[in-house]
Amino acid sequence: QQPVQSPQAVILREGEDAVINCSSSKALYSVHWYRQKHGEAPVFLMILLKGGEQKGHDKISASFNEKKQQSSLYLTASQLSYSGTYFCGTHTGGSNYKLTFGKGTLLTVNP
Amino acid sequence: NAGVTQTPKFRVLKTGQSMTLLCAQDMNHEYMYWYRQDPGMGLRLIHYSVGEGTTAKGEVPDGYNVSRLKKQNFLLGLESAAPSQTSVYFCASRGRPDYNEQFFGPGTRLTVL
Numbered sequence: 001q002q003p004v005q006s007p008q009a010v011i012l013r014e015g016e017d018a019v020i021n022c023s024s025s026k027a028l029y030s031v032h033w034y035r036q037k038h039g040e041a042p043v044f045l046m047i048l049l050k051g052g053e054q055k056g057h058d059k060i061s062a063s064f065n066e067k068k069q070q071s072s073l074y075l076t077a078s079q080l081s082y083s084g085t086y087f088c089g090t091h092t093g094g095s096n097y098k099l100t101f102g103k104g105t106l107l108t109v110n111p
Numbered sequence: 112n113a114g115v116t117q118t119p120k121f122r123v124l125k126t127g128q129s130m131t132l133l134c135a136q137d138m139n140h141e142y143m144y145w146y147r148q149d150p151g152m153g154l155r156l157i158h159y160s161v162g163e164g165t166t167a168k169g170e171v172p173d174g175y176n177v178s179r180l181k182k183q184n185f186l187l188g189l190e191s192a193a194p195s196q197t198s199v200y201f202c203a204s205r206g207r208p209d210y211n212e213q214f215f216g217p218g219t220r221l222t223v224l
Contacts, residue, residue: 002153032212041201042154044212087153089213097142097161097205098169099213103153 001025003090005102012078012109020073020105022088029093031064031071036104037084045086046073050093075107083109113137115216117202123222124192132187132219134202142205143185144169144213145177147198154201160185192223 003024010018022031030049034042048064048071061074075082085106089099118133134143141162146154156169158177166177174196176188185204189196202216 034213041215041217044214047212089154098144098156098159100156100170101146101154103151 002100003088003102005086005088005105007105008103009106010108012107014078014080014109014111016078016109018075018078018107020075020086020088020107022071022073022090022102024069024090026069026090026092028064028066028069028071028090030091031062032089032091032099033060033062033071033073034087034089034101035082035084036087042087078107078109080109080111083107115202115204115214117200117216117219119219120217121220123224124189125224126193128192129188129190130192130221131189132200132202132221134185134187134204134216136183136185136204136214138204138206138214139182140204140206140214141182142207143179144203144205145175145185145187146201146203147171147196148201148218149198157187157200194223197221197223 003022006021032047033045036042046062064071085104087101087104089101115136144159145157155171157175160166160179163182178186200219203213205213
């Protein structure tokens with residue numbers, strides 16, 4: 001079952017902040033975040049693991065609430081280059097090596 | 112180091128025709144994946160492989176077959192294309208351990224008329 005992302009779309013002015021949420025109905029082992037620009041492939045941003053370990057981008061932060069089965073991506077002081085569609089991918093652990101992606105959040109940053 | 116490459120980039124098929132999409136990676140990754148992306152639906156997993164000679168079904172496997180005869184290649188086949196298979200197809204690969212990122216190929220845009 002796909003995780004649910006919110007909001008579906010957000011429009012910002014340069015310098016503003018945004019939060020993108022990802023919620024799952026299943027217990028999570030890890031959450032992955034990717035950004036996709038129009039016509040391009042998704043690009044890795046961050047991985048958050050059960051237990052608090054993170055791996056990823058220096059300028060983007062995220063949180064992972066294991067109890068609530070939720071993750072949030074924080075984009076601060078947004079730049080024009082942040083525009084794109086953001087996807088969370090959830091991994092339920094065990095021998096399951098696959099990610100289930102949400103439908104995405106379209107972020108538009110205007111000058 | 113090319114990363115993940117996909118062939119072809121674009122293709123137009125008629126209903127009932129068959130084709131094979133090729134994904135190649137040069138990072139010695141164990142895991143490979145095929146996704147389809149449709150507007151508003153995100154990335155949906157078609158099939159995946161956890162190693163050479165192994166494949167498994169994802170969320171939307173119907174109408175597709177895959178093979179992984181060599182570790183670096185993952186092939187996606189459409190035996191009898193249908194208009195519902197019009198989509199952008201992405202291949203991805205990942206190395207061990209589980210917390211490593213997935214690397215995506217540039218995508219193949221397929222139109223079935």
